[in-house]
Amino acid sequence: MTLTSLPRHHGGADGLARLLGQALLAGRWRPGETFPRERDLCQHFEVSRNQVRNALATLVALGLIERTAGRGSVVCNIGEWHLLDPLVSAWMADIETPDAQLLREIFAFRYSAEPAVARLAARAAEAEDLERLEAAFLGMQRTAGMPEASARHAEYDVAFHDAIYRTSHNLVWRQMGHLLRPSIIALIQRSQAHLQPLDAGLDDSLARHGRLLEAIRSRDADAAEAAAVDVLRRTAVDLGIVADAQAESVQAPSAESIIHAKERSP
Amino acid sequence: MTLTSLPRHHGGADGLARLLGQALLAGRWRPGETFPRERDLCQHFEVSRNQVRNALATLVALGLIERTAGRGSVVCNIGEWHLLDPLVSAWMADIETPDAQLLREIFAFRYSAEPAVARLAARAAEAEDLERLEAAFLGMQRTAGMPEASARHAEYDVAFHDAIYRTSHNLVWRQMGHLLRPSIIALIQRSQAHLQPLDAGLDDSLARHGRLLEAIRSRDADAAEAAAVDVLRRTAVDLGIVADAQAESVQAPSAESIIHAKERSP
DNA sequence: GCCGCCACAAATGTCAGACATTTACCCTTG
DNA sequence: CAAGGGTAAATGTCTGACATTTGTGGCGGC
Numbered sequence: 001m002t003l004t005s006l007p008r009h010h011g012g013a014d015g016l017a018r019l020l021g022q023a024l025l026a027g028r029w030r031p032g033e034t035f036p037r038e039r040d041l042c043q044h045f046e047v048s049r050n051q052v053r054n055a056l057a058t059l060v061a062l063g064l065i066e067r068t069a070g071r072g073s074v075v076c077n078i079g080e081w082h083l084l085d086p087l088v089s090a091w092m093a094d095i096e097t098p099d100a101q102l103l104r105e106i107f108a109f110r111y112s113a114e115p116a117v118a119r120l121a122a123r124a125a126e127a128e129d130l131e132r133l134e135a136a137f138l139g140m141q142r143t144a145g146m147p148e149a150s151a152r153h154a155e156y157d158v159a160f161h162d163a164i165y166r167t168s169h170n171l172v173w174r175q176m177g178h179l180l181r182p183s184i185i186a187l188i189q190r191s192q193a194h195l196q197p198l199d200a201g202l203d204d205s206l207a208r209h210g211r212l213l214e215a216i217r218s219r220d221a222d223a224a225e226a227a228a229v230d231v232l233r234r235t236a237v238d239l240g241i242v243a244d245a246q247a248e249s250v251q252a253p254s255a256e257s258i259i260h261a262k263e264r265s266p
Numbered sequence: 267m268t269l270t271s272l273p274r275h276h277g278g279a280d281g282l283a284r285l286l287g288q289a290l291l292a293g294r295w296r297p298g299e300t301f302p303r304e305r306d307l308c309q310h311f312e313v314s315r316n317q318v319r320n321a322l323a324t325l326v327a328l329g330l331i332e333r334t335a336g337r338g339s340v341v342c343n344i345g346e347w348h349l350l351d352p353l354v355s356a357w358m359a360d361i362e363t364p365d366a367q368l369l370r371e372i373f374a375f376r377y378s379a380e381p382a383v384a385r386l387a388a389r390a391a392e393a394e395d396l397e398r399l400e401a402a403f404l405g406m407q408r409t410a411g412m413p414e415a416s417a418r419h420a421e422y423d424v425a426f427h428d429a430i431y432r433t434s435h436n437l438v439w440r441q442m443g444h445l446l447r448p449s450i451i452a453l454i455q456r457s458q459a460h461l462q463p464l465d466a467g468l469d470d471s472l473a474r475h476g477r478l479l480e481a482i483r484s485r486d487a488d489a490a491e492a493a494a495v496d497v498l499r500r501t502a503v504d505l506g507i508v509a510d511a512q513a514e515s516v517q518a519p520s521a522e523s524i525i526h527a528k529e530r531s532p
Numbered sequence: 533g534c535c536g537c538c539a540c541a542a543a544t545g546t547c548a549g550a551c552a553t554t555t556a557c558c559c560t561t562g
Numbered sequence: 563c564a565a566g567g568g569t570a571a572a573t574g575t576c577t578g579a580c581a582t583t584t585g586t587g588g589c590g591g592c
Contacts, residue, residue, distance in 0.1 A: 534591105534592090535590105539587090539589095542583100543584080545581075545583085546580080547579085551575080551576075552576090553573085557569090557570085558569085561565085
């Protein structure tokens, strides 16, 4: 791909890294392809070589590109991207069309991990944690059914799930909360693109979140695990990972069909 | 802390970042404390400001320090460290005395996550995956009981668990394999420090790994999950997270005692 | 005495230019 | 045809100067 399709202006200093990083995450260069040279980037964006080099250094640190003297910069394989880095997650969250495979991978991860996290949360929850969870849930309720507030609703949704990860009281799990934003933001973008408001299923989704909150509040690990699975099944439908019909007719779609959805709809 | 206790020489270009990063991971500066100034680092290590700035930029990208013009560099809270970044994991792996709390957090994560990963692996395993698993297991067997090969044994151990994460066929889980190295390396360091070779328990540990491999090979998700728990219980004993007596007398120490061990032995 | 303003010092951030090093490619030569 | 070297092009590095931000102390006015 050429540079010409990228906007020439960008915000502050690391705005350039963000711009280039998002272009990479959106798949505008394929793995193995060569990335533009420093000199071209300087000219196109009208910035000093220093800024370009700083931005590129950031991309290297995130495993997005690899640079070698004399050869240039090449785009790394998706498998080497540091998906778990907060920067990458944040960038991915506000891309208009994130890579579909990537979103499926993230959701498959959530589907296999969040039940266990909910289990931990139910055991470790303290007053402060419950407050966070409750505040997020109330926010979701308040913004439900308001099409113009769907962005805020998604934020509360992110906050709710992030609160669960935090409630696990484990440093590692807590950092994975960063992955939630891209996963959940993609949900509202999809609903807006399809002009198919989630109102119908939103009450249902809200109810499932409520049961999860209640299970954690009462320290019932088994119930929390089951409720988390329930929430994620609903989300899988809204994300279009499993067909609506399947989820509505069948009470419990097998984990197999969600985790390995990629293999049958590439 | 002052700079005087750090070695003045280091390997190549990013060797400086590694040196400083490991000092941070080892806890030689406390969160909130101010990090040495660029000028001092230049003088102490006898390198150009460029190299120092590059190294510090890396530390910033990893969430280890935060820099602001005019104020200087301050060490971030542990919660903001990007533990999931491969660089951080790799650095942590060969620190002589890694932070004990950090190791407990990582192990607690593994204890709650790996059973689910093993379950996925049992479902998704293909021929190539089984080869990797088998090769690692054979390596563990070959190096068992050889005190002088404990380092190689640990590498095979890492490879075995990493192979399980890879077998999940999920990008996110796969990246978490990086966390295994610090966790497992710490194990052999501990055994060497205590002059208490793991020979006694090693046969047992090996047998448990073998049962896990067999469960995955036969695509038995339930058995794989149970076997993974079994392996981790053994590891918890070897890591000193739960007392030997407890694990030997009681067949199944509660997850609670492993996950929240930090709260009773701070 | 307290408050606000200003000047200064100290730290990081930025820039521009030259040079070093690595790499790929072509052209020559045996 | 193969081996060699030379050249161009790319990233990596160094240096010095300057810009910008931040904290601080002193000064004067109220």
